[in-house]
Structures are given as structure tokens and as C-alpha cells.
Amino acid sequence: MKVFVYGTLRKHEKNHDKLKAARVLAEQAWVYGELFDTGLGYPVMRKSNEKKVYGELYEIDDEILKELDWLEGYEPENEDHLYERMEVEVYTDFNRTRAITYVENRAIAKEAISSGDWKLHQLMKSKPNKLYYFAYGSCMDVERFQKANVDHFFQAVVGACRLDGYSMKYLFSVADGGRADIIEDGGVVEGILYEVPLEAVEYLFEREGFYTGWYRATFVDVTVDEQEYNDVLTFHVYDKKAEQAPPAHYAEEILRGSKGRVSEAYYNKLVAELKRLGCEFVG
Structure with missing residues (x-):
């Protein structure tokens, strides 16, 4: 049952x-x-x-x-x-x-x-001063935060982390290609765990298209050096489509944001997946 x-x-x-x-x-x-x-x-x-x-x-x-x-x-x-x-x-x-x-x-x-x-x-009703946020895909790219003038929200890096039970695939469809998503399929996703102020949430809602039905806020458990963090905020695509290659500029953001931060094995996996999809990028 x-x-x-x-x-x-x-x-x-x-x-x-x-x-x-x-x-x-x-x-x-x-x-x-x-x-x-x-x-x-x-x-x-x-x-x-x-x-x-x-x-x-x-x-x-x-x-x-x-x-x-x-x-x-x-x-x-x-x-x-x-x-x-x-x-x-x-x-x-x-x-x-x-x-x-x-x-x-x-x-x-x-x-x-x-x-x-x-x-x-x-979460939104309790209005905590700080919360944990799991960044994966292009959200690992610090340069994007800097260009948006919000990098001050993302200074408290807890560390590289892993999300068990999920994989990252390019399932959000945009005119120029796919965007990253997490899908619950028993895999592993690596990313960056931040402690952010509540003000950062509004930026993330706008960036992820929360109000327009692109990505929804969800909560996952991640580990950093074997320490578990529960109910960490992240984002999950509402309407998943067939996986497709992301554009080169987006792939570069993912690789730039992950290189030297996630494990070498996971970084190499990201590169291999982009090549498998036929994505052209500088990496």
C-alpha cells in the first residue's frame, strides 16, 4: 500500500x-x-x-x-x-x-x-536570519553572483557537498538548449553548500523562475565531510523535458563554478556528460 x-x-x-x-x-x-x-x-x-x-x-x-x-x-x-x-x-x-x-x-x-x-x-513564515542553500549546475558559478551584484549573499561557504539519490541532467528546455536539474534516480550530485541570509532567497526565486513556473523550491539532505545537513533549500524543475545539450556559455559556467571545488571525479563526469550530449564548450 x-x-x-x-x-x-x-x-x-x-x-x-x-x-x-x-x-x-x-x-x-x-x-x-x-x-x-x-x-x-x-x-x-x-x-x-x-x-x-x-x-x-x-x-x-x-x-x-x-x-x-x-x-x-x-x-x-x-x-x-x-x-x-x-x-x-x-x-x-x-x-x-x-x-x-x-x-x-x-x-x-x-x-x-x-x-x-x-x-x-x-520557512517563509518563520523568516529565519540564515538558512542553508545547495547550489548545483550553473549556480556554483561565483562569477554569475558577482555580475548580479549579489555575491555578498554567498560568502559563507560551508563546503563542497553531495546529494545522494539524485543525478544532475539537463531537463529544463530553453530556446538555446537545456538547463540543469536534479532528478531522483538513485545517483549522486555534487555541489556547494552555502549558509545564506533570508534576503538571498528572493534573488534565487527570481533567478530560478520560481514565480513563472520554471523551477520550484524544494528541500534535500546533503553531506559535507560526512556531516549531514537536513532540509537544505535547492531548486527542482517543474516540467521536465527530454534531456538536451546546454549552450556553450551555460556549460562554461558549470565547469568554471565546479572546477577545483567539487571532487575531481565528479568534475570529470560533468565534462564527460557534456561531451556525450554534443555540447561545444571551452573546458
Whole structure:
């Protein structure tokens, strides 16, 4: 049995322990729906055919299902339960599948969450002075920060880091070629971990086309010298297309930003992938 979770059951959230015996199928998953903050420390989802809600997909057994039903106040024989349990279509980086989830049954929604992401909503609402940001692809290029006059936001480099469970591919389609994306396929992505001020987030939203539907903000766990950093902000393409070669200027930014910073083996892999795609670059 599969379950899609979008609120306090997500990784590193307060009720995630209910899923400690479950198998994670996808950290990057979404369904059609509309998300709301109840003002009670947890969100609720309503049905929608247009908006999206982001979360995670797990495989569970009957014992875990009982725990989740209890947490969500779901009682099959009681029509006035807090949440309704229903089956929905879940989309991941590779496929779609059916899973159960919990939607609003009793009117408790208050504030609409436009991003459809509970973690992002909490981050922006709490307004932390600083947060961690994982840069991969062209976002490793310091020269781009300097040209945009935002390099002062990216002075606190924690170090080179790795993201397990993902690969970097060129899946965002622009007129002159592909742009980098992370895809959840069991691979490894290397990049740079920064500690940035909250003001940097608005620059990143603009750069990544967050408001125009290019890349969405998401959260991943990365390691630096075997130390794990949880719920690190990064960006993930909304609408993935077939991989295509990036333009030469973009490839040069990636190589310039990664050379001498990520491992030599990963840098060589970046070069090999660009050559495989037929990208012409100076490297």
C-alpha cells in the first residue's frame, strides 16, 4: 500500500516518526490539490484539478495505516471525522501511481498556501536570519553572483557537498538548449553548500523562475565531510523535458563554478556528460 504525505508526516517534520518503518518511494512527489494552513501547526489539503500539492510517497503496511488513521482522526464508520482518506494519482520524477492520502473532511482550512509546499510555507513564515542553500549546475558559478551584484549573499561557504539519490541532467528546455536539474534516480550530485541570509532567497526565486513556473523550491539532505545537513533549500524543475545539450556559455559556467571545488571525479563526469550530449564548450 502507498501513501502520499504533505504535512507533518514529511521527512524531518514532527510526525514523521509514524513512517520510520515505511519505505520511501519518492522524496519529490506531487498530486493535484490545494493546500491550506489550519493555524494549528499542520496543513490540510482540498481537492483541486488545477493546483498542485508537493510531498513524499511511501510504501506502508496495515499497522502503519492504523497509526496514520489515528493521527488524522479518520474513522471509516464516522462521517464527521477530521480528515477523509481517499485514493489519488501521485506524480514523481519518473512515473505516476495511485496512493492514499488524507484530505479535509471538516472545514478547518484558514490560509491558502500558494506554493503548495508545507516546508516552504513554514520557512517563509518563520523568516529565519540564515538558512542553508545547495547550489548545483550553473549556480556554483561565483562569477554569475558577482555580475548580479549579489555575491555578498554567498560568502559563507560551508563546503563542497553531495546529494545522494539524485543525478544532475539537463531537463529544463530553453530556446538555446537545456538547463540543469536534479532528478531522483538513485545517483549522486555534487555541489556547494552555502549558509545564506533570508534576503538571498528572493534573488534565487527570481533567478530560478520560481514565480513563472520554471523551477520550484524544494528541500534535500546533503553531506559535507560526512556531516549531514537536513532540509537544505535547492531548486527542482517543474516540467521536465527530454534531456538536451546546454549552450556553450551555460556549460562554461558549470565547469568554471565546479572546477577545483567539487571532487575531481565528479568534475570529470560533468565534462564527460557534456561531451556525450554534443555540447561545444571551452573546458
